[in-house]
Amino acid sequence: MAPTRRLTAGLALALVATVLLLDLAAGSVPNPYRAPALLALGSGQVASGGHCAALPGN
Amino acid sequence: MTDTTAPAPAGTVSRRAALIGAAMLFVALVGVLAGARYGLLLAIGLGFGITLEGLRFGFAGPWRAMILRRDPAGIIAQLCAIAIVAVVAIPLLAANPGELAGAHAPVGLAMVGGAFVFGICMQIVLGCGSGTLVNAGSGNPVSLVALPFFAIGSFAGAYHLFWWTDLGSAPLVVLSGTGGLAVTLAALAAVAAFVWWRAAPENRRVAPRLWLAAALVAALAIGNLVVAGQPWGVVYGLGLWAAKGASLMGADLAGSAFWSAAGNQDRLAASVLTDVTSLTNIGIIAGAALVASWRAGLGQGLPRLPARAWAAAVVAGFLLGYSSRLAFGCNVGAFFSGISTGSLHGWVWFLAAFAGAVLGVRLRPHLGLEAR
Numbered sequence: 497m498a499p500t501r502r503l504t505a506g507l508a509l510a511l512v513a514t515v516l517l518l519d520l521a522a523g524s525v526p527n528p529y530r531a532p533a534l535l536a537l538g539s540g541q542v543a544s545g546g547h548c549a550a551l552p553g554n
Numbered sequence: 555m556t557d558t559t560a561p562a563p564a565g566t567v568s569r570r571a572a573l574i575g576a577a578m579l580f581v582a583l584v585g586v587l588a589g590a591r592y593g594l595l596l597a598i599g600l601g602f603g604i605t606l607e608g609l610r611f612g613f614a615g616p617w618r619a620m621i622l623r624r625d626p627a628g629i630i631a632q633l634c635a636i637a638i639v640a641v642v643a644i645p646l647l648a649a650n651p652g653e654l655a656g657a658h659a660p661v662g663l664a665m666v667g668g669a670f671v672f673g674i675c676m677q678i679v680l681g682c683g684s685g686t687l688v689n690a691g692s693g694n695p696v697s698l699v700a701l702p703f704f705a706i707g708s709f710a711g712a713y714h715l716f717w718w719t720d721l722g723s724a725p726l727v728v729l730s731g732t733g734g735l736a737v738t739l740a741a742l743a744a745v746a747a748f749v750w751w752r753a754a755p756e757n758r759r760v761a762p763r764l765w766l767a768a769a770l771v772a773a774l775a776i777g778n779l780v781v782a783g784q785p786w787g788v789v790y791g792l793g794l795w796a797a798k799g800a801s802l803m804g805a806d807l808a809g810s811a812f813w814s815a816a817g818n819q820d821r822l823a824a825s826v827l828t829d830v831t832s833l834t835n836i837g838i839i840a841g842a843a844l845v846a847s848w849r850a851g852l853g854q855g856l857p858r859l860p861a862r863a864w865a866a867a868v869v870a871g872f873l874l875g876y877s878s879r880l881a882f883g884c885n886v887g888a889f890f891s892g893i894s895t896g897s898l899h900g901w902v903w904f905l906a907a908f909a910g911a912v913l914g915v916r917l918r919p920h921l922g923l924e925a926r
Contacts, residue, residue, distance in 0.1 A: 498855050498856070499855070499856050500693075500852060500853050500854060500855055500856065501692070501693025501694075501695075501846065501851065501852045501853070501854045501855075501856065502693065502852040502853065503693075503856070504690075504693040504694070504695045504698045504856065505690075505691060505692060505693035505843045505846055505847070505852055507698055508690040508691050508693070508698055508701070508839055508843065509691075509839070509840065509843055511690075511698075511701065511702065512836050512839055512840070515795050515798075515826060516826065516827070516836075518798070518799070518802060519798060519825060519826045519827075520825070522798065522801075522802050524798075524823065524824060524825040524826070525825060526587055526588035526589070526592070526824075526825040526827045526828050528586065528587060528588055528589045530589075531588060531589020531590065531591060531592065531828075532589065532591050533591065534590045534591050534594065534781070535591070535780055535781055536591075536653050536654065536780065536781060536782055536783030536784075537646070537650060537653055537654060537779075537780045537781075537783070538653070539653060539783075540652075540653065541653065541783075542652055542653070542783075543653060543654060543655040543782070543783030543784050544783075544817065545782055545783065545784050545829070545830035545831070546790040546791070546794065546817065546818065546821050546829060546830070546831065547655070547657060547784050547785070547787045547790055547830075547831065547887065548657075548787050548788070548789035548790045548831075548878065548879065548882060548883040548884070548887040548888070549656075549657035549658060549659040549785075549787070549882045549883050549887055549888065549891070549892060549897065549899070550655070550659075550790075551659065551715070551719065551882075552811070552812060552815030552816075552817060552818065553815065
């Protein structure tokens with residue numbers, strides 16, 4: 497039977513699952529009790545996420 | 555002709571219910587395990603994926619349509635979405651400078667060159683930053699091959715980023731406040747008018763689905779800014795995945811000024827479920843897969859491509875990642891989010907990437923990715 501997009505879409509989801517599982521295996525476990533407020537706007541906290549336009553130090 | 559008013563078969567209904575249930579469960583799990591903000595960001599990512607795939611809204615395809623057929627519809631929809639976001643984002647950023655950050659970066663030599671190379675490569679694989687994620691999720695094999703190399707390229711580009719920026723950068727220019735918003739909207743309108751003027755007369759129309767998609771993408775992008783405190787991005791998250799992989803294999807990232815910086819060290823140690831762009835990227839892939847499965851579109855056979863086409867996907871995938879780091883973003887982080895938050899680099903990125911796209915469209919047939 498010829499392969500279909502079911503195979504490749506499944507591989508894409510498997511890639512995501514692999515990233516998540518390897519991250520957990522490496523000990524990067526999230527802590528919901530240290531989670532920030534639901535919305536950054538109005539939280540009083542400085543935005544600190546990574547972004548492709550941001551250069552460290554700027 | 556298919557009768558679209560007929561009820562779907564029971565098997566289809568149960569499959570679709572399972573898809574919705576799985577998506578909701580995934581969001582709930584992330585919300586419980588990592589925190590409500592992260593669950594919400596995953597939901598926003600799913601929304602992006604569902605909208606982009608479901609309404610066929612993209613970036614690389616519309617640019618190709620304009621270059622080859624002088625069809626302006628997709629670009630007009632992109633400019634409209636950017637304008638909607640700008641109307642909300644630029645005043646929000648001015649009023650909340652501590653809590654919210656824009657996609658602001660300086661124009662520089664490497665930035666311009668990176669955008670040009672990105673434009674070439676996004677036409678070779680026919681997928682930009684968001685497009686590669688959407689296409690991979692919906693089972694496009696070329697994007698699936700390109701995606702891991704995109705991540706590796708993003709990691710490598712970030713690793714060398716300071717060397718490239720040291721080649722020369724202009725001071726940061728941000729169009730802010732009421733004046734900045736007015737200039738941004740006027741420039742968007744001018745580009746839209748130019749594109750409309752250059753369009754073939756028979757193509758001067760925009761399908762209703764594109765207006766809807768533009769409004770939904772804009773709403774999701776505003777949601778991303780309000781929830782995360784930063785605009786929609788793609789490339790950082792992919793590079794972070796590769797950086798985590800490199801660390802896991804024993805690589806020492808201390809040699810990179812970028813990856814050894816405090817914020818990046820923190821994110822390398824933290825879960826990807828707490829990284830903003832990782833969550834939206836995961837959501838985009840999963841959302842696109844959900845729509846493809848919903849439409850029963852996954853039964854489509856895979857194309858037979860020559861070896862040079864797969865090699866081109868690998869090389870272009872790597873260059874998409876590498877060049878977008880030098881360019882301070884891809885079509886999302888620089889073009890969409892840069893312009894909509896007032897950064898001059900978004901405009902320069904647009905010009906350079908479109909010039910590259912003109913070349914990329916002509917290269918694609920020679921690489922075996924379409925008939926010559």
